[in-house]
Amino acid sequence: MPEDGITLVENIVNSAISAIQCGQWRNGAKIPSIRSMARELDVSPFTVVEAYDRLVTLGYLEARRGSGFYVEARREAQTPRQAPPPRVWPVDEYWLLRKIYQQDANTLFAGCGWLPSHWYDAEAQQKALRQLARDAIAAPGYGDPKGYLPLREQLAERLAERGIAARADDIVLTQGASRALDMAACALLQAGDTVLVDDPGYCNLLSCLAFREFKLVPVPWTEHGPDLEQLRALLRQHRPRAFFTNPWLQNPTGASYAPSIAHQVLRLAEEHDFLIVEDNVSGDFAAGRQQTLAALDGLKRVLYIDSFSKSLSPGLRVGYLAGPAELLERVVHYKMMSGLTSPELNERLALELISEGRYRRQLERLRSRLAEAQAQCQQLFTEHGWQLFARPANGLFILARPPSELDATSLAEQAQLRQILLAPGHLFRAHGMRSDWLRFNVAFSQDRRLWDFLTLRPQ
Secondary structure, eight states, rough: OOOTTTHHHHHHHHHHHHHHHHTOTTTTOOOOOHHHHHHTOOOOOOHHHHHHHHHHHHHHEEEEEETTTEEEEEEOOOOTTTTOOOOOOOOOOOOOHHHHHHHOTOOOOOOOOOGGGGGGGGHHHHHHHHHHHTTSSSSSSSSTTOOOHHHHHHHHHHHTTTTOOOOOGGGGEEEEHHHHHHHHHHHOOOOOOEEEEESSOOHHHHHHHHTTTEEEEEEEEEEEOOHHHHHHHHHHHOOOOOEEEESOOTTTTTOOOOOOOOOOOOHHHHTTOOOEEEETTGGGGGSSOOHHHHHHHHHSSSSEEEEHHHHTTTTTTOEEEEEHHHHHHHHHHHHHHOOOOOOOHHHHHHHHHHHHHHHHHHHHHHHHHHHHHHHHHHHHHHHHOOOOOOOOOSSSSEEOOOOOOOOHHHHHHHHHHTTTOOOOOGSSGGGGGSSSEEETTTTTTTOOOHHHHHHHHHO
16 A cells, blocks of 8 residues: 555555665566556556656666566666656556657558558648748747637638538637647546546547546447447436547547437437537548538537548647637637647648648548558458457548457567557557457558468467
8 A cells, every 4th residue: 555645656666666776676687567566556557557667767677668677777776756757648558659659660550540641642741831931931920829810710611511610719729639639628627527438439538538637437339339328327327527529430449420329419418418529530531421419519518629630641730629619718728828829830731731622632532542441451350250340431440359269468469579560459448448359540451461460470
């Protein structure tokens, strides 16, 4: 048990330092894994992750990729209270947030969340950059708190095409959708509030909400969206303040709300008085006209989030929120307080790109390529005896369960040694709950290296 006034993390850190200094943990020795230490101490794996990361930062441990943690060369004692390192995102030991964004040309990112760079129109991006240079926009000021007005005006027109009635003043620009989700949570909720989340759901969001100390209540998904019967039971039991959901081509399942599910979720939000935060980052890839929750609701109790990370470039980092005026004022206040304005140069570049006729043609090409990749990957998984959670017609993701003799986490660990990044399902569940599934990105998952590994892996 932790000592009075000392957190669980600090208690684990202090105990580890004592074990090293007294020789119980010898120089160069491998220490207990995160999971075994968590079981031994009866704590969350997230707690052990943070403790081990602190010990690495302080120089007591060395993290060896694919192997575990080892005692570093001994040094003079130093308590973590003297120079506490920054907190880390509360994810588990499989590095999804800490390792996935490292650039490595030799790694196959079969479990990642972005499209290959060569799928985008590089010439259009270069042309837009040249146009900005000709406009002599060398160093614009901080910009508008809500973001670059001409881009917000363009977005209002795009939202109108989706049936969402929003003015430019009803839109706040952000540095991507992940930042928008964090801003919504911090601006509209308080630590300790109960929030509903998709189960499985977007891993970065789950980590963010846990880090902010919200109480997460997972809502189980089916291939048609949330399980309504279980949602009703959870609402009666928990009385949540908000529901963070990704209804369209969902990450990680690829599934979408059925129309009847969408209407029922909105009716329940009205009945139980909770806010819906709708994350629609893959909406551009959906076929036909999309009936978003925001369009059905009229932006009364729905905060709508989207970004250009999938449709333009993952490095552009331009996203936005649209919602009721009284909620957006709080979001803008938090935006300015926590990071001032969003980068206007990026916003100008996004506007330049979406104003070109080539943008719509690029979207059509991306939809076509993803639809083809979905069909091919679904066939491959089915032929190899994997179970599919859903069979989306488009979008980046497939959630698949391997044959019964295989373990999702073990597969990810073995794949890492072969420079193949897989995303085991527990990363997409609140509190890292166990899962037999893995998320695959169809744009990368037709690669022969992946299928050689999945079919010829060592037993």
